[in-house]
Amino acid sequence: MRVANYQAHADENALIRAAQxxxxxxxxxxxxxxxxxILRLAMNMLRSPEDARDVYQETFLRVYRNLNNFRFDxxxxxxxxxxxxxxxxDQLRKRxxxxxxxxxxxxxxxxxxxxxxxxxxRPDLDPQKQLLSGQIRRRVKAALAELSPRERTVxxxxxxxxxxxxxxxxxxxxxxEAAKNCLFRATQKMRLALGDLV
Amino acid sequence: xxxxxxxxxxxxxxxxxxxxxxxxxxxLALLLYGELNFDEEERADQHIDxxxxxxxxxxxQKALHAAVDDIAVTPSPALLASCRENLFETLxxxxxxxxxxxxxxxxxxxxxxxxxxxxxxxxxxxxxxWSQVLSSFEGRWNASWLRPAGAFALLAIGFMxxxxxxxxxxxxxxxxxxxDLANLGATQxxxxxxxxxxxxxxxxxxTKQRTVSGNMQDAMIRNLLxxxxxxxxxxxxxxxxxxxxxxxxxxxxxxxxxxxxxxNDQNTVVRWRAMEGLKSYAHDPSVQTALASVLQHDVNxxxxxxxxxLLTSGTGSAMDRQVIGVLQEMVSREDDTREDNTxxxxxxxxxxxxxxxxxxVY
Numbered sequence: 001m002r003v004a005n006y007q008a009h010a011d012e013n014a015l016i017r018a019a020q021x022x023x024x025x026x027x028x029x030x031x032x033x034x035x036x037x038i039l040r041l042a043m044n045m046l047r048s049p050e051d052a053r054d055v056y057q058e059t060f061l062r063v064y065r066n067l068n069n070f071r072f073d074x075x076x077x078x079x080x081x082x083x084x085x086x087x088x089x090d091q092l093r094k095r096x097x098x099x100x101x102x103x104x105x106x107x108x109x110x111x112x113x114x115x116x117x118x119x120x121x122r123p124d125l126d127p128q129k130q131l132l133s134g135q136i137r138r139r140v141k142a143a144l145a146e147l148s149p150r151e152r153t154v155x156x157x158x159x160x161x162x163x164x165x166x167x168x169x170x171x172x173x174x175x176x177e178a179a180k181n182c183l184f185r186a187t188q189k190m191r192l193a194l195g196d197l198v
Numbered sequence: 199x200x201x202x203x204x205x206x207x208x209x210x211x212x213x214x215x216x217x218x219x220x221x222x223x224x225x226l227a228l229l230l231y232g233e234l235n236f237d238e239e240e241r242a243d244q245h246i247d248x249x250x251x252x253x254x255x256x257x258x259q260k261a262l263h264a265a266v267d268d269i270a271v272t273p274s275p276a277l278l279a280s281c282r283e284n285l286f287e288t289l290x291x292x293x294x295x296x297x298x299x300x301x302x303x304x305x306x307x308x309x310x311x312x313x314x315x316x317x318x319x320x321x322x323x324x325x326x327x328w329s330q331v332l333s334s335f336e337g338r339w340n341a342s343w344l345r346p347a348g349a350f351a352l353l354a355i356g357f358m359x360x361x362x363x364x365x366x367x368x369x370x371x372x373x374x375x376x377x378d379l380a381n382l383g384a385t386q387x388x389x390x391x392x393x394x395x396x397x398x399x400x401x402x403x404x405t406k407q408r409t410v411s412g413n414m415q416d417a418m419i420r421n422l423l424x425x426x427x428x429x430x431x432x433x434x435x436x437x438x439x440x441x442x443x444x445x446x447x448x449x450x451x452x453x454x455x456x457x458x459x460x461x462n463d464q465n466t467v468v469r470w471r472a473m474e475g476l477k478s479y480a481h482d483p484s485v486q487t488a489l490a491s492v493l494q495h496d497v498n499x500x501x502x503x504x505x506x507x508l509l510t511s512g513t514g515s516a517m518d519r520q521v522i523g524v525l526q527e528m529v530s531r532e533d534d535t536r537e538d539n540t541x542x543x544x545x546x547x548x549x550x551x552x553x554x555x556x557x558x559v560y
């Protein structure tokens with residue numbers, strides 16, 4: 001397994017070097033290796049398909065423009081996630097100032113999450129469960145929206161992306177301890193907000 | 199909330215069961231994420247084994263995690279494909295734009311393009327109008343069939359714009375005529391929304407350009423060029439700008455801009471052109487300092503070799519004391535295994551002899 005990881009790492013480094021040398025195909029391969037994760041991260045963090053698209057686009061444009069500055073000081077994964085999470089953080093901070101509306105919009109058929117139209121569909125539940133599930137989901141989204149941008153980012157990276165706190169610290173340019181404190185605060189807030197649900 | 203890192207709070211002590219329960223519950227999430235250290239996890243596990251209430255709290259925490267999992271979003275393949283398409287189109291546009299600028303520059307055009315963006319609510323990237331128009335005809339890499347389609351799309355946009363735009367709301371929002379839209383060139387519909395009264399709000403991403411012309415004696419042209427050399431994110435544009443700026447290097451502000459590019463630009467071509475432009479000014483202390491900095495820090499061997507050549511041939515005996523210090527340091531770097539080091543050391547040593555400085559570090 002370790003040999004396989006090493007091989008994958010070496011292959012990726014070769015791709016990066018080729019892309020740094022102007023190889024468009026290598027760059028496209030790098031994009032395809034990471035873009036699904038980046039789009040998922042942006043969708044989960046921002047809960048807006050338009051904003052997620054913007055973050056996706058801007059992340060890879062920045063990668064493209066700055067690829068020659070990538071010196072292999074950190075993993076490419078960390079570097080690209082750093083760019084994407086910083087863009088998401090900026091967007092979340094702007095929202096805190098603007099107090100933007102929820103992604104859930106009211107329609108004649110009830111509340112609809114705009115993300116549902118651009119997310120993979122889940123298997124249908126029975127109507128009663130669907131109603132209950134809908135209420136819980138709204139509460140969870142509201143609780144997430146109440147987290148500070150930094151807490152939200154750390155929480156998303158740990159919970160949805162499965163990154164270790166050490167990597168989160170590296171990605172956000174902080175220490176593992178600071179990331180741990182941030183995650184702790186986030187989970188406490190979530191527990192306080194949703195304790196009655198579970 | 200107690201501090202999750204305070205391990206003392208976790209010690210099992212029957213006399214302080216309440217405190218222990220609070221501490222353990224604070225750590226349940228970190229426990230599930232596997233982010234407690236070995237000792238913390240051991241104490242939490244022991245406590246949970248012995249405490250029914252905390253076992254129940256752990257189950258609640260698991261249910262909470264499941265509820266959070268339930269709102270996870272996985273982008274649809276269609277959205278991902280659309281994002282990829284947009285990204286590669288934009289990259290193609292940028293590559294095309296760079297190529298166009300090179301062509302324009304080689305034709306001796308010293309016109310400066312000034313872009314403004316307005317009407318954008320979400321956009322993070324703006325393309326020059328001209329590059330978008332050109333790219334519409336040029337199409338993507340390996341997609342020449344798109345060229346006639348792009349030309350047709352432009353015609354269609356113009357045709358539709360002439361009919362749609364006069365009906366855009368003229369009451370309070372943007373007030374566009376068909377002529378305006380034609381003049382704007384590239385306009386993208388970003389978002390559409392219809393309110394309860396049937397009014398349609400259309401969010402447009404618009405770019406427009408204007409051209410200013412002049413020669414290097416014109417302060418506005420010089421300032422725009424210096425701003426572009428320093429601030430543009432496009433290395434191709436910076437390289438062309440620096441090439442033009444070289445013609446005005448007699449002016450100290452332009453020289454400062456070139457020195458800045460030489461020391462700070464991330465792109466080797468830009469730094470190289472800046473250094474070429476400063477060749478005739480190697481006697482200038484600020485240029486000497488910049489060349490010394492290149493000698494010490496530039497990652498490119500060609501840049502370092504050229505820097506030592508300029509320092510040793512262009513400065514004569516009027517060498518800055520700080521630069522002498524750098525040369526002495528280069529001479530003493532016997533452990534430096536960079537491929538150009540032998541040459542640099544020899545040149546530096548010869549120069550130190552010429553200015554009658556010792557080869558040792560001060």
